[in-house]
Amino acid sequence: MHGIPEWASEGEVRTTGVPFRTTDAAAQIVALRQGLGIGTLPCFVGDADPLLVRVPGTDLHMYxxxxxxxxxxxxxxxxxxxxxxxxxxxxxxxxxxxxxxxxxxx
Known part of the structure; x- marks a missing residue:
């Protein structure tokens, strides 16, 4: 639950450890904008930010x-x-x- 979700390793991009953790959504977005790595955001949040792009080869998951x-x-x-x-x-x-x-x- 707090690590890397299973679906994150299903696409073309492989993930390794978790270099940065935060429970604050604003801090996560700032870290992603700075290029710290990849993160899980709702599409309507990530797509609205021109500095962020979806990870290629990943599928959407409805929760x-x-x-x-x-x-x-x-x-x-x-x-x-x-x-x-x-x-x-x-x-x-x-x-x-x-x-x-x-x-x-x-």
Missing amino acids: GTLWLLTQGETRKTKRVRLFTEFVSRKLVAYAPLLAGLPVSRD
């Missing part, structure tokens, strides 16, 4: 379904219903990005 949960009866209130409908529309619009598909950088 589960995104659920939007509400508290009991609150989902029936107009405010919560409007919010969940708004979030649902946004998620549909960003589905390709969240699925790791390449997006154009116009």
Whole structure:
């Protein structure tokens, strides 16, 4: 779990030890930008940064379904219903990005 995931060694690029560990996402992104090595980032984070590129020969791995949960009866209130409908529309619009598909950088 805290080492190198199995899928990291399935592609063309072979990994060795872990030279740098951090639990802070911002520190990880800064380290990757500085060329410290490779790291695991959600595609929508890594693809949005022009200084980062995907590791060639690696496959995307889906880890589960995104659920939007509400508290009991609150989902029936107009405010919560409007919010969940708004979030649902946004998620549909960003589905390709969240699925790791390449997006154009116009």
